[in-house]
Amino acid sequence: MNSKAEAAAPAGARQGIATASRIVVKVGSSSLTSVAGGISDAALNKLVDVLAARRLAGSEVILVSSGAIAAGLMPLGLARRPKDLATQQAAASVGQGLLMARYNQAFMGHGVTVSQVLLTAEDLSRRRHYVNAHRALERLLHLGVVPIVNENDTVATHEIRFGDNDRLAALVAHLIKADALVLLSDVDSLYDGPPSEGAKRISHVDSPEDLEGIVIGSAGKAGVGTGGMATKVQAAIIAAETGIPALVTSTDNAAAALAGEDVGTWFSINGNKRPVRLLWLAHLADIRGRLVLDDGAVRAVCERHKSLLPAGIVSVSGDFDAGDAVEIADLSGHVIAHGLVNYPCGDLPRMLGRSTKALAKELGREYEREVVHVDDLVLLHT
Structure with missing residues (x-):
């Protein structure tokens, strides 16, 4: 294990999140679903409490939220995430409205207005679509709205889809020139091995070389998500390589993460911003x-x-x-x-x-x- 990855991130770097004026936060399906299936109101409300407080404190917040397909499973009588694209699209079509209704109600309790923004890979790889997406998000933020972004699963195809919302979040962070990206899931940090076997937390990553030799997990057993830790690490690296620091941690640590506390795994900036079309070509095409x-x-x-x-x-x-x-x-x-x-x-x-x-x-x-x-x-x- 590289000693850089074991060392704590510089205090000033993490604490920068506490004062960042524009933050992208991504939450996965597994963090929003209940044991019985469907969206957990308790989990969603807990996250909204944290994000609404940050918005009311003056920061601009963009939430990239998975969960549309998961929200649509129960109404359609499905026990697990379907494997075929057509049923996934049907579940997303049913679930997206339910998910947004929950978010709207929860944020309204804090007096915060939200909006729905659905994107496909094409929206961030074609110049005209990219400009329109950028303009729309900038205007929403200027009006004090919290945009809630999701991949447009109902129309996206296997050929053009982002594949998971972790990498979508990295591209959105680049699109709106965010000060930081926070990737939330049900795992509190990246480890140098299975946590159940006494592995050590990796608190700080300077570059991808720090992770050489580390086996990074894929999507979990719940069957509601598509990413897993591997895509979160890739998304964090995409952000860091384009001038945006990233933090990977659990949804339970959301408040601590946004306060700049020493939680999760911090990915330091190690590159400069480049056109989002080239990010898509490098990582998602x-x-x-x-x-x-x-x-x-x-x-x-x-x-x-x-x-x-x-x-x-x-x-x-x-x-x-x-x-x-x-x-x-x-x-x-x-x-x-x-x-x-x-x-x-x-x-x-x-x-x-x-x-x-x-x-x-x-x-x-x-x-x-x-x-x-x-x-x-x-x-x-x-």
């Missing part, structure tokens, strides 16, 4: 194929930050169309980048190793384009 590059092309992409040309590609695999996301690897198979490809997979084999000038002369000027433009390419720290 549905990868449809692979391009393998020669050494010269790897240097051009990684060191000189150039677009990817067909001359440097040695092999192509996968089934993709123009505009799809692909992974870009070196000759050893190490994935160095993700990018949006400009050609369908069927066109590329005859283009490999050839210059764009030669291709344009033989096949037409439309083949003079880059295979992946530098603006549609993101390098990976792997």
Whole structure:
């Protein structure tokens, strides 16, 4: 275990949450459901008490809340989260209104107005949608509203969905330039092993390297959520790498976390903000194929930050169309980048190793384009 991960986060860093003017808080389904099934009023009201107090103290609060599908299970007579997309969408459609009604009632008890904001991956990967989402959230915050954000499960598909609300929360934090991201679940911290076996709490993470060798769990046995600790850690790393500190802890620790107390696992800032579209491409895009590059092309992409040309590609695999996301690897198979490809997979084999000038002369000027433009390419720290 890296000693950095065992050390406590600097007091000033954690205490910054106590005075942060804009915070994104994410809560998972498992933290909101009761033993009998459905949404627990006690759990929801306890969280709302904490968030409403923070809003009334002057901070802007954005809540990213799972639970729509879980809320829809009981009315539909379902014992567990369904596996097929159509039934998940039906449960979300029934449950989202129920969930928002509970939140509206609970926040109204404190005199705080809330709003519903449903997003899909497309909303944060396309420029026009991104701008509209940003404008809407900014206006709601200016009006003193607590936006309650969820993935639009009723219309999202397997191909475009975020996959879980942890990573959605990281992108929302980036979208509205939050001062901190707090990820809440039913686990109080990240540990260096199973807590039941005497593992030590990891209180502070400076970089992903601090977590090397640590086995991080997936979704729990309750069957109502999709994330687990692994997606929370990934979301925290996404935030930290884009200039937003993150804290992973339990919903029971929400008040302590927002007060800057030493709870949970703190992820320190270790990067700068970058376009949300590139965050999506790096962490959330549905990868449809692979391009393998020669050494010269790897240097051009990684060191000189150039677009990817067909001359440097040695092999192509996968089934993709123009505009799809692909992974870009070196000759050893190490994935160095993700990018949006400009050609369908069927066109590329005859283009490999050839210059764009030669291709344009033989096949037409439309083949003079880059295979992946530098603006549609993101390098990976792997």
